[in-house]
Amino acid sequence: MSAEVTTIDLDACRLTAPVESTLTQADALLESTFLELSEALDLAASDAPGRAAHDPGPLGVDLVGELAERSRNHGKRLRPMLAHWGWVVAGGDAGTHHHVVRVAAALELLHLFALIQDDVMDRSDSRRGRPTLHVVAAGRHREAQGLGDDCLFGDSVATLVSDLALSEASLLVAPTPAPVRAAWRLMAVELVEGQLLDVTHTAGRRRDHATSRRIARLKSGRYTITRPLQLGALVAGADADVVHRLLTWGDLVGDAFAVRDDVLGVWGDPARTGKPAGDDLRAGKPTVLLSWAAELLPECDRPLLAACDAGELDDAGVEALQHAMVVAGVRERAEQAVASLVDRAHRALDDLAPEPAADAALRGLADAIAWRSA
Structure with a gap:
């Protein structure tokens, strides 16, 4: 199958009236959440000592504003879409729709939490075409x-904003009902x-295929595909x-998502x-691709893998x-594994x-997820 499926194809999967209604209501719920947070902070400040003289200073951070701005700069929105279609497949009705809207909004914030922390851990400079939060904060510090270490300051700001998102x-x-909360808890612990x-x-420079697949499924496929569908x-x-049947489908598509994610992490167009291409190689990540590279690369290319393991690949080495x-x-x-x-x-x-609408949507999402270029 062609690898030319893009974000436009994912948008086509999204732009159906029922899904769009769920996403729109989830956005409205997020906006009301941000407003409530701002009001709570204003109330807390009104009771604080020295409130009249409060000045955030040159390095002050608008905690809620930062969270809201980065939430609005959302990506493909796979997680809330899949939560919606899981609800449809299971026969969801108007009486439970408000709960699926809550789940959709929560998934957006959980994803933001994961992205911010992932960027800190991977030392990523950009995300969704803009500088990452820890990089922006560190630059402002410089x-x-x-006072103190600028990188530590940036990491601290990013960690605190992501903590609020979680x-x-x-x-x-x-x-939401108890079974939903139980699945949410499992998803969160799997992600972490x-x-x-x-x-x-x-x-630890440990790289084997079984471990690489487990990491990819837990940190990527499960919380992106399987658990949102289940929720x-x-x-x-x-x-x-x-x-059970939805979990089977979700894990298959989630594994395809993870493999494609690894492919884009090595060969993707920035x-x-x-994000920069080759970051996984610079970091020596224990990906499925590198476990296959350890099996397939000839002896003459082994020094490149050794440099990857040591975290010593320069741009030419990448x-x-x-x-x-x-x-x-x-x-x-x-590509064969994805297919x-x-x-x-x-x-x-x-x-x-x-039912036909859900069947077409899930098949379209599976294709778009597996063959995406972004």
Whole structure:
């Protein structure tokens, strides 16, 4: 299948009246959340000592404003879309729609939390075509000649903003039914565990296929595809059999999402991804692609892998390893794996047999997710 599917294709999956209504209501809920947070801070400030003389100073951060601005600069919105379609497949009705809106809004904030912290851990300079939060904050610290380490300041600001995103996401889910809250909790712990495994295995230079797949599924596929779908279905009161079938489809598409994510992390076009190409190679990430590279690269290219493990690849080394991985067949294996996963996902939908609109939407999303270029 062609790899030319882009964000436009994902937009086409989104722009149907029912999904758009869910997303619009989720945005409105987020805006009301930001307003409530601002009002809470104003109330707290009104009781604080020295309130008349309060001055945020040259390095003051508008906590809620920063959270709101970055939330509005959203990406493909896969998670809320999948929550919506999980709800539809499970027979969701008007009486439960307000809960799926809550889940959709919460997923946006959880994703923002994950992105901000991921950027700090990966030392990423850009996200969605703009400077990352920790980079912006560190730059302001340097310009103001602030006290202490500028990078630590930037990391601290980013961590605190992301903490608020996670806290508010959890509060949005709090009024939903108990099975939804239980699935949310599992998703959150999977995400954090996946990120932790990524950090520890990168530092430990451990790279094996099974571990790489586990990391990718926990930190990427599950919280992007499988759990949002499950959350929507649980809002609708789905029985165990429907949830199990959705989880099967979700893990297949989630694994395809993760492989494509790794491909874009090595060979993606920065103009489309909003991030520099080759970052995973510079960092020596324990990705599935690098586990395949360890199997397939000839002896003459092994020094490139050793430099990758040591975190010593310069730009020329990254380019050389990118080329060597293509020649050795790593990229072709990735494309074959994605194609196989999508084919299996489509067959799983045959077994699930959702109503026609949901069936078409999920098939379209699977294709767009797997063959995206951003």
